[in-house]
Amino acid sequence: MPLHHHLIAGERLRSNSTRSNINPSNTDELIGEFSEADASHVDLAVQAATRALPQWSRSTPQQRFDVLDFIGSEILARKQELGTLLAREEGKVLAEAIGEVARAGYVFKFFAGEALRIGGQAIASVRPGMEVITSREAVGVVALITPWNFPIAIPAWKTAPALACGNTVILKPSELTPACASALADIISRSGLPAGAFNLVLGAGVAGKALVEHPQVDAVSFTGSIATGKSIAQHCALHLKKFQLEMGGKNPLVVLDDADLPLAVECAVNGAFFSTGQRCTASSRTIVTEKIYAEFTAALLARTAQLRVGDALDASTQIGPVVDLRQLEKNLSYIDIGLAEGGKLLIGGQRQAGKGYFFSPAVIENHDAQARINQEEIFGPVTSLIKVKDFEQALQVANATPFGLSGGICTTSLKYATQFRREMQAGMVMVNAPTAGVDYHVPFGGSKASSFGPREQGGMAMEFYTRVKTHYLA
Numbered sequence: 001m002p003l004h005h006h007l008i009a010g011e012r013l014r015s016n017s018t019r020s021n022i023n024p025s026n027t028d029e030l031i032g033e034f035s036e037a038d039a040s041h042v043d044l045a046v047q048a049a050t051r052a053l054p055q056w057s058r059s060t061p062q063q064r065f066d067v068l069d070f071i072g073s074e075i076l077a078r079k080q081e082l083g084t085l086l087a088r089e090e091g092k093v094l095a096e097a098i099g100e101v102a103r104a105g106y107v108f109k110f111f112a113g114e115a116l117r118i119g120g121q122a123i124a125s126v127r128p129g130m131e132v133i134t135s136r137e138a139v140g141v142v143a144l145i146t147p148w149n150f151p152i153a154i155p156a157w158k159t160a161p162a163l164a165c166g167n168t169v170i171l172k173p174s175e176l177t178p179a180c181a182s183a184l185a186d187i188i189s190r191s192g193l194p195a196g197a198f199n200l201v202l203g204a205g206v207a208g209k210a211l212v213e214h215p216q217v218d219a220v221s222f223t224g225s226i227a228t229g230k231s232i233a234q235h236c237a238l239h240l241k242k243f244q245l246e247m248g249g250k251n252p253l254v255v256l257d258d259a260d261l262p263l264a265v266e267c268a269v270n271g272a273f274f275s276t277g278q279r280c281t282a283s284s285r286t287i288v289t290e291k292i293y294a295e296f297t298a299a300l301l302a303r304t305a306q307l308r309v310g311d312a313l314d315a316s317t318q319i320g321p322v323v324d325l326r327q328l329e330k331n332l333s334y335i336d337i338g339l340a341e342g343g344k345l346l347i348g349g350q351r352q353a354g355k356g357y358f359f360s361p362a363v364i365e366n367h368d369a370q371a372r373i374n375q376e377e378i379f380g381p382v383t384s385l386i387k388v389k390d391f392e393q394a395l396q397v398a399n400a401t402p403f404g405l406s407g408g409i410c411t412t413s414l415k416y417a418t419q420f421r422r423e424m425q426a427g428m429v430m431v432n433a434p435t436a437g438v439d440y441h442v443p444f445g446g447s448k449a450s451s452f453g454p455r456e457q458g459g460m461a462m463e464f465y466t467r468v469k470t471h472y473l474a
Helices: 039-057 061-077 079-090 094-115 153-164 178-189 205-213 226-238 261-277 290-305 325-340 391-398 414-423 459-465
Strands: 006-008 011-013 018-023 026-035 121-124 131-138 141-145 168-172 198-200 219-223 242-246 251-255 283-289 344-347 362-365 382-388 406-410 428-431 466-473
Touching: 006 039, 006 178, 018 079, 018 178, 026 079, 026 178, 039 131, 039 141, 039 168, 039 198, 039 205, 061 079, 061 094, 061 153, 061 178, 079 094, 079 178, 094 153, 094 459, 141 153, 141 205, 153 168, 153 178, 153 219, 153 459, 168 205, 178 198, 205 219, 205 226, 219 226, 219 459, 226 242, 251 261, 251 391, 261 283, 261 290, 261 382, 261 406, 283 290, 283 391, 290 344, 290 362, 290 382, 325 344, 325 362, 325 382, 382 391, 391 414, 406 414, 414 428, 459 466
Parallel strands: 141 168, 141 219, 168 198, 219 242, 251 283, 251 406, 283 382, 362 382, 406 428
Antiparallel strands: 006 011, 006 198, 018 026, 121 131, 131 466, 344 362
16 A cells, blocks of 8 residues: 655655545545644654755755756656546546646746746935845745645645745645645655755644644645635734635626627536536636526536536546545535525436546526525535626626635626626636636636735735845945
């Protein structure tokens, strides 16, 4: 049985406690056993990162470029192998899994280039004979806590900018998907990075809590639930630590009367169901104007019925399993909630036969914008249908949740597309495209309860991982 351990100070360190990693497509298959960290392992990792910080923070842009470019190149060279591992571990269909791995590789290469572009400003002083310049410096020791739904892409888009800016890192991935993080750590360990500049601690909430609360951690970047995010925010604010949160969404797709119907249906199916709906940018609310509602609904149900649910490694599969039994039970519970609220289950919503956690994509009709099914994040292949009178009501309903990550509209009207882009309360807005799917080189993040702090990805990611210093020279 494969055993996988933490990476601390350049060495693999085992724990007495381990956790089994199960293939969600076939629960009889054990991918491996992974060490579980406690506070003592976290402390070792933080001490290693602290020791490595002076050397790595003073490294040259070329050294950082070389390290990050090496990592990106190896990830891309091994995308088939790593994609297969991801599909087995998380349940994404193979094509999506390979695509995610490629994205991780490109993220590292993008930030290799950004390492060469970190600069400052020259600012004229109001005082004669005085020169003012600004520079950006590493924040310090950074804790990265990542979720299971993008088990290599999200660790990449946090780790790469952190290292590009000269920080040292402790990565704590989800306990549900440790294999991808461990494979990434192996690549990083051979990149030429100083020992201790990158550390991996595996495990569940105990390790994450110890990492957030460690007094030598200077900043925390977290992606996960709102409850955990709020707890992290409270601790970091109390102890004056820099923090960044990405927490979820209840994203709308608005379909207007003038929409291209086939395009709108594909946007809805892709956004709601692909990646098994396990994306924070998934369109879990489909808001449709009344004149096109019946036609759109019929087309959406016909297209949903065609989707094939099955093993993530089967080339004919379009929707893989959900990640584990707990998520499957959550999906089923929300179907019950939706029905209890007076909603109508139009298709799907059942566990499917097989050795995996298979769940049929579901469409629930409930026109009450305040119903729980329309307010709470499910994180599965479930979308609700909401009928509205016109664009104005659609926009009002679209904005009527605590979240604000992504929003989409299908329309051929430039007027409505422009107004939606301006008035949609979300960090990302899509026109005639699925709500899920963001390029690796552009900012990612939301508003309201979805996000807090500087954006991730793209050049704006450097805002979180650096501090600005002002220099006066006379």
